[in-house]
Amino acid sequence: MTNSSEEKAGVYKETLLRGLWRENPVFRLLLGMCPTLAVTVAVKPALTMGLSVIFVLICSNIVVSIIHKLLKPHLRILMFTVTIATFVTIADLFLKAFVPRMSEMLGPYVPLIIVNCIIICRAEACASKNKLSVSIIDAVGMGVGFTLTLCVLAGGREILSTGAIFEIPILNTQSQGGWFVPWAAMSMPVGAFITLGLLLGLVNSITKRQAKG
Amino acid sequence: MFKVKHFFQQSWLLIVVSFCFGLLIAVANAAWEDRIRQNEEDKFNNLASGMLTEAASFKTAVEKAELQTDKGKKVKVDIKKAMAANGECVGWAFVCEGSGFADKIKLVLAVGAGFKKIEGFGVLSSNETPGFGDQIKNSYYQNQFVGVPAERLKLSKTGNPDIIDSEIIAISGATVSSEAVVKIINQYVEQVKKQLQNRGLIADDKQ
Numbered sequence: 414m415t416n417s418s419e420e421k422a423g424v425y426k427e428t429l430l431r432g433l434w435r436e437n438p439v440f441r442l443l444l445g446m447c448p449t450l451a452v453t454v455a456v457k458p459a460l461t462m463g464l465s466v467i468f469v470l471i472c473s474n475i476v477v478s479i480i481h482k483l484l485k486p487h488l489r490i491l492m493f494t495v496t497i498a499t500f501v502t503i504a505d506l507f508l509k510a511f512v513p514r515m516s517e518m519l520g521p522y523v524p525l526i527i528v529n530c531i532i533i534c535r536a537e538a539c540a541s542k543n544k545l546s547v548s549i550i551d552a553v554g555m556g557v558g559f560t561l562t563l564c565v566l567a568g569g570r571e572i573l574s575t576g577a578i579f580e581i582p583i584l585n586t587q588s589q590g591g592w593f594v595p596w597a598a599m600s601m602p603v604g605a606f607i608t609l610g611l612l613l614g615l616v617n618s619i620t621k622r623q624a625k626g
Numbered sequence: 627m628f629k630v631k632h633f634f635q636q637s638w639l640l641i642v643v644s645f646c647f648g649l650l651i652a653v654a655n656a657a658w659e660d661r662i663r664q665n666e667e668d669k670f671n672n673l674a675s676g677m678l679t680e681a682a683s684f685k686t687a688v689e690k691a692e693l694q695t696d697k698g699k700k701v702k703v704d705i706k707k708a709m710a711a712n713g714e715c716v717g718w719a720f721v722c723e724g725s726g727f728a729d730k731i732k733l734v735l736a737v738g739a740g741f742k743k744i745e746g747f748g749v750l751s752s753n754e755t756p757g758f759g760d761q762i763k764n765s766y767y768q769n770q771f772v773g774v775p776a777e778r779l780k781l782s783k784t785g786n787p788d789i790i791d792s793e794i795i796a797i798s799g800a801t802v803s804s805e806a807v808v809k810i811i812n813q814y815v816e817q818v819k820k821q822l823q824n825r826g827l828i829a830d831d832k833q
Contacts, residue, residue: 461658476643483639492640499647510820513665520753521729597757 425550432554439562440616444530446558448522450565450605459567461515463560465504465523470532470552472500477540478548484541493536494527501526531559569608574599670734673724673748674708674719677736681708681716687827694816695725696809705818707827708736715739719819721750724810727802729753731762733810737776741819741828746772747811752803759803767804770794774817781808 437445440510445466452462473496477484484492505523508516516523535555542547568578573596576584585591598604675681687707689769695701701723708717717739723732731752736745746768750757761767766787771779773790780793781804785797796804822828 436639480639480643485636485639488636488640492643494639495644499651502651506651506654506658506662509665510661513662513669517751520751526645601757 420438424547428547428550429554433561434553434558435614436555437558437562438531438534438555439559440613442531442534444534447525448529448564449609450602452519452522453563453567453570453605453608454574455518455571456564456567458515458518459506459563460560461512462522462526463556463563465501465508466526466529466531466559467553467556468504469497469500469526470535470556471549473497473532473536474540474552475545475550477536478543478545481541487536489541490533493533493541496530497536498527508597530586531555538552566605566608566612568600569612570604574604583588627748635825669750670706670719670721673734674706674736676735677715677748678708678719679745680710682711683709684719685709687718687786688821688825691818691821693722693814693821696813703814703818705821717745718822720814722804722810722814724813726752726754726806727759727800728755731803731806731810733807735811735814737815737818741776741822744771744774744776744787744811744815747807754803758797758800761797761800762803762807767797767807771811778806778812778816781805 432438433467434441436442439446439449442512448466450464452458463482470491476496477493481491501524505516508519508523535551539551543551570585572578575595576582576586576591582589584593586593586595599608644788671684674684684706686704688705690702691705693701693703699741703720703722705718705720707715708719710716718741719734719736721732722728722735725731729752731754732750734748734750738745748768750761752760752762754762760779770787770790771794774794775792777792781796781801782793783796783801785793785795794804794808819828823830
């Protein structure tokens with residue numbers, strides 16, 4: 414009995430941590446590149462996008478996990494898409510109603526969560542094969558992993574492009590009589606590619622060192 | 627008969643789930659619809675009252691006026707009358723839209739009471755390139771429109787932006803976005819003016 418519950422806890426822990434590092438959707442699987450590059454100009458929109466993805470991931474994994482035994486193999490992708498589209502629409506309406514500024518900043522990228530590969534990937538790889546508890550934990554792990562990645566990327570870009578984090582000034586910019594010259598390029602697509610490239614390089618190098626060790 | 631039976635055997639789950647999800651979206655939409663509309667209205671009023679400073683309230687003067695965008699698409703626009711605290715008309719405000727560099731640009735345009743001068747524009751939504759096209763939101767570009775005659779505007783690549791006339795100086799590096807704003811304003815001012823004149827809400831030019 415103890416062994417079984419310990420085993421279960423081990424599986425849950427492993428599932429949760431998988432999304433944070435070993436199978437991190439952005440750094441390891443290179444999924445969800447569109448929002449990763451597009452909404453990481455500042456931390457606030459990145460965090461909003463991350464939270465929206467967590468909501469959609471959890472809800473779609475719950476639904477897929479509940480109905481997975483009834484799914485017809487040739488109709489499963491259609492079912493996943495309908496499920497994801499529903500929760501994305503709800504998330505989009507929620508943002509428009511309660512955080513209109515973020516909804517505006519994210520623009521078309523909220524509806525585009527429908528085609529975010531992370532969500533359909535988790536529905537296919539995990540929720541359609543596992544029970545409810547594992548599916549929820551997997552969604553939380555992957556969602557949090559995605560959100561943290563977006564926030565790290567956005568944090569780097571925001572501080573270099575404006576000298577602020579969460580719109581709170583950190584570096585004293587030249588326009589305020591300080592020394593820091595904001596890098597306008599970091600707020601542009603080129604900044605997203607450079608930052609992502611550097612972070613991917615860093616993660617790869619850490620992974621190689623871990624493998625050698 | 628067999629085909630119908632086979633269809634339901636295969637797709638009953640999809641039909642049931644689609645119905646449930648449709649219901650879920652309808653409930654969410656019904657619950658938040660008023661709030662979403664209120665947010666949009668608040669944003670419009672904030673932008674418009676920033677340009678028409680004497681306005682105390684905005685009243686819909688023409689509901690769903692049929693106008694044409696730069697691409698020939700027909701849109702329905704509410705033309706709002708800005709009212710001062712004493713009930714006097716101090717201007718007109720309406721939403722106008724057109725194609726930008728990256729995506730559709732939606733503006734709020736404010737025009738003076740007699741429809742002679744533009745009082746300015748505010749950006750309701752746009753996805754123009756950060757650092758370049760999104761400079762249409764900056765005051766140094768927007769200020770060029772404050773007080774210009776409500777007639778056909780012209781875009782110029784060089785000139786003095788401090789001179790207020792029908793010549794608008796483009797933003798360096800964002801000519802397409804600058805041009806899009808001028809085009810949208812030209813497209814709408816003329817049509818809205820005609821709509822208001824036809825309804826007798828402003829004086830005809832010939833009078």
